[in-house]
Amino acid sequence: MHSQYEISEKWVKASIVGTIWAASEIVLGSFLHNLRIPFSSNILTAIGVVILIATSYIWTDKGLFWRAGLICALMKTMSPSAVIFGPMIAIFSQAMLLEIAVRIFGRSILGYVLGAMLAMSWNLFHKIMNFIIIYGFNIVEVYADLLKYAQKQLNIVVDLVWSPILILLSIYCLLGIVAAIIGIRIGRKILKEPAENRTTHFNRSRAEQPNKTPFNYSIAWLFANLILMVTSLVLINFTAWTIWSSFITVIAAIWILRYKRALRQLSKPTLWIYFVAITMVTAFVVSKIQSQDLVNGLIVGIQMNFRAIAIILGFSVLGTELYNPKIRAFFLKTSFKQLPLALELSFESLPLMIAMIPELKVIVKNPVSIFYQIISQIEFRLAELKNFPSRKIFIISGAVGEGKTTQISKIVEFLKAQNIPVGGILSPRRMENDTTIGYDVVDIATSHRKQFLTLTTDPDQRSIGNYAIHPSGLQAGQAALTLEINHRNKVVVIDEVGKLELDNKGWANSLNELVDHSNLHMIWSVRTTFTEQVIQKWNLQDYTIYHLSEGENPKVGQAIAEQIYGKVPTPI
Numbered sequence: 001m002h003s004q005y006e007i008s009e010k011w012v013k014a015s016i017v018g019t020i021w022a023a024s025e026i027v028l029g030s031f032l033h034n035l036r037i038p039f040s041s042n043i044l045t046a047i048g049v050v051i052l053i054a055t056s057y058i059w060t061d062k063g064l065f066w067r068a069g070l071i072c073a074l075m076k077t078m079s080p081s082a083v084i085f086g087p088m089i090a091i092f093s094q095a096m097l098l099e100i101a102v103r104i105f106g107r108s109i110l111g112y113v114l115g116a117m118l119a120m121s122w123n124l125f126h127k128i129m130n131f132i133i134i135y136g137f138n139i140v141e142v143y144a145d146l147l148k149y150a151q152k153q154l155n156i157v158v159d160l161v162w163s164p165i166l167i168l169l170s171i172y173c174l175l176g177i178v179a180a181i182i183g184i185r186i187g188r189k190i191l192k193e194p195a196e197n198r199t200t201h202f203n204r205s206r207a208e209q210p211n212k213t214p215f216n217y218s219i220a221w222l223f224a225n226l227i228l229m230v231t232s233l234v235l236i237n238f239t240a241w242t243i244w245s246s247f248i249t250v251i252a253a254i255w256i257l258r259y260k261r262a263l264r265q266l267s268k269p270t271l272w273i274y275f276v277a278i279t280m281v282t283a284f285v286v287s288k289i290q291s292q293d294l295v296n297g298l299i300v301g302i303q304m305n306f307r308a309i310a311i312i313l314g315f316s317v318l319g320t321e322l323y324n325p326k327i328r329a330f331f332l333k334t335s336f337k338q339l340p341l342a343l344e345l346s347f348e349s350l351p352l353m354i355a356m357i358p359e360l361k362v363i364v365k366n367p368v369s370i371f372y373q374i375i376s377q378i379e380f381r382l383a384e385l386k387n388f389p390s391r392k393i394f395i396i397s398g399a400v401g402e403g404k405t406t407q408i409s410k411i412v413e414f415l416k417a418q419n420i421p422v423g424g425i426l427s428p429r430r431m432e433n434d435t436t437i438g439y440d441v442v443d444i445a446t447s448h449r450k451q452f453l454t455l456t457t458d459p460d461q462r463s464i465g466n467y468a469i470h471p472s473g474l475q476a477g478q479a480a481l482t483l484e485i486n487h488r489n490k491v492v493v494i495d496e497v498g499k500l501e502l503d504n505k506g507w508a509n510s511l512n513e514l515v516d517h518s519n520l521h522m523i524w525s526v527r528t529t530f531t532e533q534v535i536q537k538w539n540l541q542d543y544t545i546y547h548l549s550e551g552e553n554p555k556v557g558q559a560i561a562e563q564i565y566g567k568v569p570t571p572i
Contacts, residue, residue: 010061017055017064018071020374021048025072025091041123042172045094046179048072049116052098053183056107057191065102069095090126094119113180120176124168133311139278139304217324217484221258225321228254229314236307241299248306252313259317278304391518393540394560396525398548401436404525405429407548407556408495411523412444414557415491420564423486424493424523425477425507427452441473443480444493450476464500474506481510483518490564496525497534511538521564 024047052065072095073088101115131139228251235244282301396411398404405428415422423445430438430451438454452473455466463469479485486492492514500506514520515538526534528547535543544563546556 010064011067013059013061014064014067014071017051017059017068018075020055021051021068021072021091022075024048024051025087026075039171039175041090042120042175045090045120045123046175046182048091048094049098049119049176049179050183050186052095053112053116053180054186054190056102057184057187060107062103063099065095065099066092069093069099090122093122093126097122109180109184112184113177116180116183117173117176120172120179121169124165124172128165217321219321219324222318222321222324225255225314225317229310229318232310232314233307236303236310241303244303245306248310252309255313255317259320391542392521392563393543394521394523394563395531395534395543395545396523396548396556397528397531397545398525399528402548404527404548405495407546408493408523408525411557411560412493415561418561420491420561421489422491422493423480423489424491425480425495426493427495427525438467441477441480443476445480445485445489448476452477463505477507478510481507481514483513486514486518486520489520491521491523491560493523494525496527498527498530502530502533502537515540521560523560 025044028044028047048069052068055068056064069092073091097118098112098115101118102111105111105114232244232248232251235247279298279301282297282304285297396404396407398407405426409426409428412422412426426442426444427439428442429436430440436455439452440449441452442449450473451470453464453467453469456468457466458468481492481494494507494511497507497511501508501511514522524534531545534540
């Protein structure tokens with residue numbers, strides 16, 4: 001791997017810690033929220049605090065908390081929930097607050113407890129700010145007027161406006177203290193354990209990850225959505241209800257047509273329950289307490305809800321566009337280039353971490369021991385990742401008709417049998433009466449097949465040699481080689497790389513993206529006459545060439561797998 005893609009040990013550690021936290025967020029978070037368990041957000045925050053504090057007894061690197069929080073927040077995109085933007089901000093903020101407290105007060109009981117209290121209290125602040133951002137300051141006025149009205153009707157002396165907030169804040173702080181104490185106990189217990197006893201190998205069974213549906217990302221849409229969102233908020237504040245209601249209805253329809261997330265948000269019953277409830281409560285407060293017209297109260301309530309729809313849908317669609325691989329590639333060119341590499345390690349480890357989480361009844365029975373068992377493994381995982389081989393490129397070199405595609409197909413079959421995720425394309429020939437009449441492109445992940453090259457006698461149609469390119473086949477191949485499709489794969493196959501690519505056509509752009517902006521292992525088939533040119537064009541450093549002129553090697557797949565993962569079973 002080129003030096004510009006090497007990842008620092010601190011980011012590797014953050015990757016491990018962030019992945020453990022993300023696994024709990026994804027698995028337990030979905031479970032808790034689906035059951036509508038009270039204080040579920042606080043339970044998840046407590047788990048994160050315990051993980052961070054306990055691991056800090058093993059690894060004392062400065063900046064580990066916020067890095068782990070950032071990775072966990074970004075991995076929250078794996079969650080089945082459509083609402084991820086808010087939780088992502090919350091996770092990162094909690095990690096930052098714990099980091100700040102420990103920086104100020106040191107790795108002491110005081111630092112950990114204050115940091116945990118701040119991290120837990122963020123949940124309350126986050127909820128209050130969410131309501132203000134979504135519904136505007138009108139929601140504050142409605143809340144205050146409603147409680148003052150209740151205070152007056154019930155003849156209560158205590159200020160009801162602040163009392164519920166202070167009570168909740170006390171509960172959150174108490175939960176933070178409990179989480180800090182558990183984390184400290186686990187961390188101290190792990191330190192007392194001999195280091196050699198903390199290196200039990202992980203169970204390498206792989207959890208199945210859902211295939212991501214291809215999406216046509218667009219930087220233009222990202223900025224357009226941001227402008228539409230801001231415009232809708234401006235119109236709500238400065239125009240008549242007929243204008244802002246029409247505008248938001250139109251942009252909501254546009255977002256629904258382009259983004260599935262927008263439709264999922266609007267289909268949630270809780271959104272419409274809130275819509276009716278807030279409209280009615282606001283109408284009551286404006287007309288009864290503020291002594292204004294009932295119609296004006298209804299308009300204020302509807303205005304708050306339309307603002308909520310614009311904000312909720314807006315953040316949802318912005319979150320979708322921010323997954324754009326071009327944005328990821330941009331960060332690779334900045335001082336944040338370590339982050340995408342750490343995320344690649346995290347996504348590789350995530351199925352492993354999820355598989356380690358036991359059944360709920362086991363967690364409920366003895367949660368502290370579960371934390372200990374998982375966190376005590378981090379040093380082994382660090383050693384494993386540090387010894388993990390860098391990105392390698394394997395070249396299957398041979399002459400025309402020598403069997404490059406056949407060899408690669410066997411390699412793909414072997415890798416899949418070893419549960420090594422493989423993506424990319426194959427280019428099998430189309431034959432007629434022992435004559436090659438064309439080449440197809442096959443998406444390895446989906447097995448979809450398209451015509452790519454067809455023999456032609458028309459000189460005007462020729463794109464390469466005696467063949468014409470089918471645009472649909474070219475597009476299908478390029479789609480199968482994108483980073484967004486392959487980000488969960490370990491190996492990407494490109495069959496074949498040749499004259500088209502050397503002329504910056506065919507799969508050239510896909511190769512540029514994979515070589516420059518990924519840490520994926522790759523297998524290329526290249527004609528012998530082009531091999532040196534291909535190596536020079538892409539400035540390949542860590543590569544291995546298998547020459548078919550020496551005969552087909554049935555153990556190439558095993559050799560490649562061993563370089564990627566270490567020792568593997570002998571193929572049958």
